[in-house]
Amino acid sequence: NAGVTQTPKFQVLKTGQSMTLQCAQDMNHEYMSWYRQDPGMGLRLIHYSVGAGITDQGEVPNGYNVSRSTTEDFPLRLLSAAPSQTSVYFCASSYSTDGYTFGSGTRLTVV
Amino acid sequence: GENVEQHPSTLSVQEGDSAVIKCTYSDSASNYFPWYKQELGKRPQLIIDIRSNVGEKKDQRIAVTLNKTAKHFSLHITETQPEDSAVYFCAAAYSGGYNKLIFGAGTRLAVHP
Numbered sequence: 001n002a003g004v005t006q007t008p009k010f011q012v013l014k015t016g017q018s019m020t021l022q023c024a025q026d027m028n029h030e031y032m033s034w035y036r037q038d039p040g041m042g043l044r045l046i047h048y049s050v051g052a053g054i055t056d057q058g059e060v061p062n063g064y065n066v067s068r069s070t071t072e073d074f075p076l077r078l079l080s081a082a083p084s085q086t087s088v089y090f091c092a093s094s095y096s097t098d099g100y101t102f103g104s105g106t107r108l109t110v111v
Numbered sequence: 112g113e114n115v116e117q118h119p120s121t122l123s124v125q126e127g128d129s130a131v132i133k134c135t136y137s138d139s140a141s142n143y144f145p146w147y148k149q150e151l152g153k154r155p156q157l158i159i160d161i162r163s164n165v166g167e168k169k170d171q172r173i174a175v176t177l178n179k180t181a182k183h184f185s186l187h188i189t190e191t192q193p194e195d196s197a198v199y200f201c202a203a204a205y206s207g208g209y210n211k212l213i214f215g216a217g218t219r220l221a222v223h224p
Contacts, residue, residue: 031210040217041216045212045213056211094212096206
């Protein structure tokens with residue numbers, strides 16, 4: 001098993017550009033989430049999904065969209081990148097009663 | 112929604128001492144409380160978790176306690192070693208529902224030889 005795979009590992013965007021962060025898991029996990037990590041602020045939940053076709057907003061959803069067309073994939077879309085979205089993004093997945101397994105992260109810089 | 116507060120934000124101990132990190136949560140429906148360790152530049156990794164039907168859980172030098180009435184849970188690390196130096200995060204979720212995991216802000220633990 002590859003676990004949770006995130007691509008790309010690093011990305012630099014210009015303000016106003018859009019992009020999609022990819023996340024895939026091969027553990028047949030129902031639950032998937034996206035977090036952003038900023039210094040001193042811990043891990044903040046952006047969006048989460050409880051299964052294919054079902055998504056919901058987390059603590060900081062503005063400026064981001066998600067979809068869950070398959071169990072394996074949970075892409076995060078930045079609609080119009082802003083410098084405030086400079087962060088490290090983690091995707092994570094789990095079974096309903098187990099802890100989340102995290103991907104290796106995507107370091108995004110918006111200039 | 113759930114809110115998790117974590118203290119202290121930084122903790123410095125001598126090798127061999129104990130370290131305690133405390134968290135409080137707001138949603139009485141939360142029933143699953145994991146702890147994650149994150150080394151510099153790495154992903155968070157689950158080190159121990161506890162469910163609301165248990166008051167304490169141990170795994171070698173690590174233990175977690177839960178007080179449901181007070182909505183407090185704590186991580187205890189005994190006989191600390193330099194490799195324990197990392198950022199530790201507590202979290203809370205209602206497992207069995209949406210499993211929406213909310214994190215505390217983290218504690219940076221430094222263990223000095």
